[in-house]
């Protein structure tokens with residue numbers, strides 16, 4: 001993904017399997033959100049492919065990509081602020097529905113049945129996210145952490161195969177973060193989702209991800225199991241810092257080839273976990 005002279009993302013090659021939870025990490029400006037934007041159609045990648053279940057989706061509009069099964073949340077919450085929590089989710093359930101204006105205007109039986117089904121389904125999503133008590137509250141009045149959860153409920157309501165979460169725990173306190181991460185893992189199991197999560201809290205992201213992909217200056221510098229990635233000298237230098245290792249009581253490795261991708265772009269075959 002190139003912006004004029006800036007290559008915001010290059011040599012980025014990632015595939016997600018169903019039911020897999022992968023963390024995307026890296027310093028500020030590394031290209032993480034750009035990756036999400038390129039995957040979800042906010043940006044059209046200037047080269048490369050985005051595929052879902054083998055079908056290329058680059059160039060499609062965000063709602064079309066969402067209709068093919070990739071949902072997301074945003075770093076800066078983007079709810080319909082004036083709508084209730086329930087209506088925020090209902091909008092997503094309506095996504096792709098072909099109810100005619102006439103049926104809606106005359107409140108036909110078919111329309112009302114459909115509406116009742118969507119309301120029930122939306123309430124289930126609110127319940128999954130622990131938000132049922134806020135159903136009639138306007139989104140803007142929800143506490144911050146609950147707004148983040150509502151964004152996830154809305155994304156789930158589109159029926160995704162892949163869920164991209166951009167810093168879902170940002171602004172939450174420690175206990176809220178832990179609870180959210182547990183919930184994300186539960187969602188993955190319950191809805192059989194592939195989840196890609198951007199998160200700066202290393203303890204959390206390492207705790208829930210099966211794999212990590214580390215970006216720096218738009219390039220993948222490491223990938224693999226969290227316990228290997230966190231000892232990777234490139235990752236320590238670019239992102240974690242020695243203080244992280246000291247905090248975590250991890251010996252600073254002199255030479256570590258584990259989990260490493262030595263800087264060059266991975267081949268399509270090597271996108272899966274690199275074993276030590």
Ligand SMILES: Nc1ncnc2c1ncn2[C@@H]1O[C@H](COP(=O)(O)OP(=O)(O)OP(=O)(O)O)[C@@H](O)[C@H]1O
Nearest residue numbers: 003006008026027028029030031032033034035075
């Ligand atoms: N629309 C745009 N036009 C020009 N440059 C952009 C655009 N979007 C992102 N960039 C640049 O691309 C680079 C990567 O930005 P990006 O927001 O993806 O980083 P990030 O890893 O998500 O950072 P953070 O952790 O701070 O959110 C930055 O240099 C940023 O300024």
